[in-house]
Amino acid sequence: KNQVEQSPQSLIILEGKNCTLQCNYTVSPFSNLRWYKQDTGRGPVSLTIMTFSENTKSNGRYTATLDADTKQSSLHITASQLSDSASYICVVSAGNDMRFGAGTRLTVKP
Amino acid sequence: GAVVSQHPSWVICKSGTSVKIECRSLDFQATTMFWYRQFPKQSLMLMATSNEGSKATYEQGVEKDKFLINHASLTLSTLTVTSAHPEDSSFYICSAKKGGQPQHFGDGTRLSIL
Numbered sequence: 121k122n123q124v125e126q127s128p129q130s131l132i133i134l135e136g137k138n139c140t141l142q143c144n145y146t147v148s149p150f151s152n153l154r155w156y157k158q159d160t161g162r163g164p165v166s167l168t169i170m171t172f173s174e175n176t177k178s179n180g181r182y183t184a185t186l187d188a189d190t191k192q193s194s195l196h197i198t199a200s201q202l203s204d205s206a207s208y209i210c211v212v213s214a215g216n217d218m219r220f221g222a223g224t225r226l227t228v229k230p
Numbered sequence: 231g232a233v234v235s236q237h238p239s240w241v242i243c244k245s246g247t248s249v250k251i252e253c254r255s256l257d258f259q260a261t262t263m264f265w266y267r268q269f270p271k272q273s274l275m276l277m278a279t280s281n282e283g284s285k286a287t288y289e290q291g292v293e294k295d296k297f298l299i300n301h302a303s304l305t306l307s308t309l310t311v312t313s314a315h316p317e318d319s320s321f322y323i324c325s326a327k328k329g330g331q332p333q334h335f336g337d338g339t340r341l342s343i344l
Contacts, residue, residue, distance in 0.1 A: 163335035
């Protein structure tokens with residue numbers, strides 16, 4: 121069983137709408153949690169990184185939250201754009217060990 | 231920001247041949263480089279971790295004689311898929327980091343074995 125579970129697996133929204141992606145993890149001990157955006161055929165690009173003491177972190181239209189008690193994180197995308205279509209991957213680190221979620225495939229349609 | 235370059239970005243070759251993929255850190259010295267494999271609609275799977283000047287550490291189930299890794303300098307690591315077969319077809323991604331800094335990913339190499 122993967123130690124990082126993401127939901128939904130895929131999501132289709134209309135341009136301009138908001139959406140929220142979820143990440144639940146069991147990785148321990150927790151070091152940090154990152155959200156990456158991976159365009160098709162490209163490598164992942166970091167969006168946010170949060171440590172244990174951080175509850176929220178924003179990067180433009182992307183806002184990540186972290187609840188270390190329930191071991192849950194979310195990535196909220198505001199006013200979606202066509203270029204937001206990509207896979208969003210949650211990565212949780214335990215020391216030097218990184219655990220990858222399977223990602224959420226987001227499609228933004230005009 | 232830190233840049234990691236992979237080459238080639240896409241390669242097609244016949245079954246039985248060997249393929250070399252390069253990973254370069256362009257603007258920093260990478261003490262550690264990582265190689266991942268990603269199948270369609272799946273997560274990145276770590277294959278091996280390499281530190282400059284030492285042998286790579288392979289994850290369980292990854293054949294070190296099949297996937298040769300050379301980290302000869304602080305800016306270059308290579309992955310050679312030896313005697314490639316169709317089941318080796320995948321998206322291979324490298325990442326690099328300096329010390330305790332975050333990893334930076336390359337743009338991946340699409341490998342197709344006919």
